[in-house]
Amino acid sequence: MGQFLSRRALQSVFSLFGLIVLVFFLVRLTGDPAVLFLPINASEEEVRDFTVKHGYDKPIYVQFLKFLEKAVRLDFGTSIRRNVPAVEAVFEAYPFSLRLAAVTMLLSIVIALVVGSLAAYKPNSLFDRLASVLSLMGASTPGFWIAIMGILVFAVQLRWLPTSGVGGVPYWIMPIATLALRPTGVMVQVLRGNMVATMSTAFITTARAKGLPERSVVFVHALRNSLISLVTVAGDQAVGLVNGAVVIETVFGWPGIGKLMIDAILQRDFALVETAVMVTALAIFALNIVIDLIYAYLDPRIRLA
Amino acid sequence: MRSAMDSTRLRLPASLRGVLAIGLALAVGGAILGVPAGSVLAQNRSITIVLIEEPNLLDPCMSSQSAVGRVVKQNIAETLTFIDPKDGSVTPRLATSWEKVDESTWRFKLRRGVKYQDGTPFNAQAAVDSINRIMSPILDCGIRSQFFAGVKLTPRALDELTLQIKADRPVPILPTTIGTLTVYKPKTDAKTFDRNPIGTGPYRLVRWTVGQEIILERNENYWGTKPPVQRARYIWRSESAVRTAMVKTGEADISPTITVQDANDPTLDFSYPNAETTRLKLDVSQPPLNDRRVRIALNLAIDREAIRGSILSKDVIPATQLIFPSINGHNPDLKVWPYDPERAKRLLAEARRDGVPVDSTFYLVGRTEIHPGVTEVMQAIQAMFTAVGLKTELTMLEVSQWLKYNRKPFATPRRATVLHNMHDNDKGDAQFTTFANYHSKGSNSYLTDTELDGLIEKAVATSGPERRRLFQTAFKRINEDFVYEIPLFHMVGYTRVAKHLKYQPSISSNSEIRIEDISFR
Numbered sequence: 132m133g134q135f136l137s138r139r140a141l142q143s144v145f146s147l148f149g150l151i152v153l154v155f156f157l158v159r160l161t162g163d164p165a166v167l168f169l170p171i172n173a174s175e176e177e178v179r180d181f182t183v184k185h186g187y188d189k190p191i192y193v194q195f196l197k198f199l200e201k202a203v204r205l206d207f208g209t210s211i212r213r214n215v216p217a218v219e220a221v222f223e224a225y226p227f228s229l230r231l232a233a234v235t236m237l238l239s240i241v242i243a244l245v246v247g248s249l250a251a252y253k254p255n256s257l258f259d260r261l262a263s264v265l266s267l268m269g270a271s272t273p274g275f276w277i278a279i280m281g282i283l284v285f286a287v288q289l290r291w292l293p294t295s296g297v298g299g300v301p302y303w304i305m306p307i308a309t310l311a312l313r314p315t316g317v318m319v320q321v322l323r324g325n326m327v328a329t330m331s332t333a334f335i336t337t338a339r340a341k342g343l344p345e346r347s348v349v350f351v352h353a354l355r356n357s358l359i360s361l362v363t364v365a366g367d368q369a370v371g372l373v374n375g376a377v378v379i380e381t382v383f384g385w386p387g388i389g390k391l392m393i394d395a396i397l398q399r400d401f402a403l404v405e406t407a408v409m410v411t412a413l414a415i416f417a418l419n420i421v422i423d424l425i426y427a428y429l430d431p432r433i434r435l436a
Numbered sequence: 437m438r439s440a441m442d443s444t445r446l447r448l449p450a451s452l453r454g455v456l457a458i459g460l461a462l463a464v465g466g467a468i469l470g471v472p473a474g475s476v477l478a479q480n481r482s483i484t485i486v487l488i489e490e491p492n493l494l495d496p497c498m499s500s501q502s503a504v505g506r507v508v509k510q511n512i513a514e515t516l517t518f519i520d521p522k523d524g525s526v527t528p529r530l531a532t533s534w535e536k537v538d539e540s541t542w543r544f545k546l547r548r549g550v551k552y553q554d555g556t557p558f559n560a561q562a563a564v565d566s567i568n569r570i571m572s573p574i575l576d577c578g579i580r581s582q583f584f585a586g587v588k589l590t591p592r593a594l595d596e597l598t599l600q601i602k603a604d605r606p607v608p609i610l611p612t613t614i615g616t617l618t619v620y621k622p623k624t625d626a627k628t629f630d631r632n633p634i635g636t637g638p639y640r641l642v643r644w645t646v647g648q649e650i651i652l653e654r655n656e657n658y659w660g661t662k663p664p665v666q667r668a669r670y671i672w673r674s675e676s677a678v679r680t681a682m683v684k685t686g687e688a689d690i691s692p693t694i695t696v697q698d699a700n701d702p703t704l705d706f707s708y709p710n711a712e713t714t715r716l717k718l719d720v721s722q723p724p725l726n727d728r729r730v731r732i733a734l735n736l737a738i739d740r741e742a743i744r745g746s747i748l749s750k751d752v753i754p755a756t757q758l759i760f761p762s763i764n765g766h767n768p769d770l771k772v773w774p775y776d777p778e779r780a781k782r783l784l785a786e787a788r789r790d791g792v793p794v795d796s797t798f799y800l801v802g803r804t805e806i807h808p809g810v811t812e813v814m815q816a817i818q819a820m821f822t823a824v825g826l827k828t829e830l831t832m833l834e835v836s837q838w839l840k841y842n843r844k845p846f847a848t849p850r851r852a853t854v855l856h857n858m859h860d861n862d863k864g865d866a867q868f869t870t871f872a873n874y875h876s877k878g879s880n881s882y883l884t885d886t887e888l889d890g891l892i893e894k895a896v897a898t899s900g901p902e903r904r905r906l907f908q909t910a911f912k913r914i915n916e917d918f919v920y921e922i923p924l925f926h927m928v929g930y931t932r933v934a935k936h937l938k939y940q941p942s943i944s945s946n947s948e949i950r951i952e953d954i955s956f957r
Contacts (some may be wrong), residue, residue: 134814144868148571161836162726162836162837163836165837167835167836167839168576168837169576169581170500170581170582171839171842171843171872172582172585172843172872172873172879172880173581173585173843173879174585174586174844175585175844175845175879177581177585178843180573181576182838184576210492210493213492213493214492214493214494214495214628214631216633218647223646223647224647227647250745278915279675279677279678281676282677282681283677283681286681286685287681287684290685293680293685293687294681294682294685294687295678295682295687296648296671296687297647297648310564330952375734382673382674382678383678384671384672384673384678386646386647386648390674398492398551399836400803
């Protein structure tokens with residue numbers, strides 16, 4: 132286990148370095164921060180002064196070396212727009228995205244487990260068909276539309292929930308419900324399909340031949356065998372959420388990392404973009420390690436060494 | 437059967453049961469734990485304003501940025517003079533009177549008994565410190581680069597309440613220009629932007645919870661009339677539909693900017709001129725745009741009435757020039773170009789006969805999201821140009837790419853460019869428009885008309901009726917004599933205000949929302 136973790140950590144360091152290099156150069160291809168920071172009628176001289184003052188006039192490799200030199204001291208620069216250390220801005224926003232992602236994923240997994248396995252319990256039953264249709268809808272309906280419709284129905288018409296913002300439980304319901312639709316839909320489809328396929332394998336026939344009740348066959352043997360596929364899909368969906376749910380954060384005014392990153396890109400706030408990408412990348416590496424550990428736990432044939 | 441069920445339950449893998457249990461517990465409980473307390477809905481004498489975006493900073497020297505200005509300007513930090521949005525006139529604020537000493541020097545008498553929100557007294561030295569901080573090149577203050585670019589101001593405290601400002605050039609309307617300059621607490625760090633501003637204004641900053649809200653509370657020691665609103669909370673949502681919904685449900689009381697599509701409740705929504713004017717800027721250095729007949733034809737080809745009330749609101753006003761009628765220097769004699777495609781075709785044919793390359797392709801450039809419906813407006817204009825026989829290539833660009841065509845140094849190679857842009861001037865005087873846009877040294881100017889340069893320079897250095905006349909002559913030269921551009925519309929904004937409030941947005945509402953102007957019904 133220790134060997135596995137250290138090997139993965141080492142791999143992650145290389146990937147992270149590659150990513151940082153890529154982001155550093157790509158973000159600079161999007162244009163000069165001076166162009167957007169200064170007012171529209173700024174003179175050429177002002178643009179030049181700004182560029183020189185902030186070191187954007189230096190050759191890009193010099194800028195990169197300076198960035199690396201600071202990065203090894205864990206100094207990722209100051210947000211040019213907010214005048215706060217970029218790390219501070221990112222760590223202010225990230226917990227909001229992580230909490231949203233965690234609650235959404237847990238809810239999605241629970242629903243997918245229940246609905247997916249029940250649908251597989253009696254394939255082609257009314258429940259199964261209904262679950263298939265609804266999960267397909269959930270997986271394919273655009274989140275933006277659902278979010279706006281949700282606000283109009285549940286906040287404006289029915290007045291059951293607040294439109295948006297951060298607060299107690301009522302504020303979480305619509306963002307989570309909207310955000311959970313896609314992962315839940317996808318996971319229900321995958322789990323149900325996988326379980327139905329598993330039901331026709333030899334070990335299920337053996338289990339039935341042993342005289343095990345059908346419920347036990349389905350919800351214990353077939354389900355556990357299909358959990359690997361669920362974890363794979365759940366991991367993939369969770370990575371998407373850990374990156375920040377831009378649309379949901381934008382519509383519901385959720386101060387997470389997705390919105391922060393988009394704003395930073397639009398404003399050419401290089402330090403903020405680089406730090407946000409780095410922190411989310413670290414979270415994704417960690418998540419991948421966790422997924423590998425879950426694989427090994429679920430399937431004893433998988434060895435992590 | 438019962439035992440079979442029991443055995444099923446017992447045989448559920450521990451891992452699975454764990455996931456189920458933790459999942460359910462966290463799904464419900466996680467939402468509660470670690471979450472800031474719920475927002476308080478508007479209480480008595482409290483209002484909530486839902487803005488389109490969160491400010492990046494709250495430094496008063498950045499209040500030229502609308503996101504900052506809407507919160508800070510005149511609420512937390514005040515200006516020495518105040519530009520009345522109704523007619524552009526200059527009225528007292530922290531300065532009670534002013535006089536011109538010479539062409540480049542003004543003297544301001546300051547208000548007695550004014551204190552900063554932390555109790556520090558306001559005096560001439562405080563104003564000097566404030567001006568020096570804004571003018572310092574150490575900070576990239578927006579006010580300096582937007583309103584005082586290239587000007588050196590030397591402020592001096594003559595006595596406790598007399599401030600003298602000397603400029604390195606004639607500044608005939610310094611009392612107007614100084615109306616853009618916010619005054620805040622002395623000894624504010626001049627090397628870094630401020631996130632906790634202290635000013636003399638009627639409201640003080642209570643807290644800024646980044647990402648969530650900004651709370652201002654009435655400054656009980658304010659020198660002026662006590663405004664009715666006691667507490668103002670600012671929140672922000674990018675989506676107009678959400679902002680309008682929030683006012684409808686009572687979660688917010690005012691949404692200063694909403695789209696025309698969302699302004700669908702006549703009891704809550706109304707339009708106001710927002711100081712923005714759209715136009716098509718012509719690169720007159722490039723053929724065939726260097727031919728006046730072609731430029732007139734382009735103006736005649738556009739059916740402004742077809743765009744008004746369809747793509748854009750029916751409340752937009754077809755423009756004759758780049759400034760609103762309430763701005764000093766507006767020329768009321770200019771007429772809106774009629775829609776006359778036949779005459780446009782005749783002019784183009786005439787130009788073609790004289791060898792002007794009117795059949796070459798025009799490069800029509802727009803900026804995405806500069807205002808709602810801009811892409812449709814540009815497509816309509818392209819169709820109108822095509823209808824009179826012109827060839828155009830339409831490109832919609834993101835702001836930083838678009839700026840390459842709008843700001844010097846212009847993108848090369850230069851082409852026959854017809855650039856859509858939008859300009860705002862809510863500062864009462866044409867000076868804030870003319871130099872940058874029309875002077876040959878102006879950063880956004882395609883023109884090299886030395887006679888026009890002279891007119892602008894003379895107007896900027898003059899005051900009174902002569903100043904107005906000179907600017908009016910300049911606009912006549914731009915829009916009638918030489919037809920350097922295609923004015924489109926004076927735009928309108930829409931705002932939603934809860935029924936229990938009285939608030940009338942104005943031409944300056946895009947850059948400042950004065951809470952003192954908001955009252956309860």
